[in-house]
Amino acid sequence: MKIVDVTICPGYDVAKEVTGLALEKGVKIAPHGCQELQLPLAAAIPHGIFLEYYPVAVDPLRAEMFLPRMAPDNDGYVTVPDRPGVGFELNMDLLNRYKIG
Incomplete structure (x- = not known):
């Protein structure tokens, strides 16, 4: 197993280029790191084996940093948001609470 980290x-x-090369070589991919940023990549590749989830x-x-909150269902699956971008x-309310200066 190889790991590709968009961050x-x-x-x-x-990241898509790397995953494309991996697909050509038959290498499975497990996107990891910031799960909200990795989810679009994991959903876009046919050879992903899982998405690391914290x-x-x-x-x-950290769980409050992104909206909407990502939460796996009872079977461990998450829904890919249909919103623009990632x-x-x-x-911002959370980030502003911890802003310095």
């Missing part, structure tokens, strides 16, 4: 790749275009207990503040927005 390390210089954007989705490069439960609320790991970091309650489908999530930053929770």
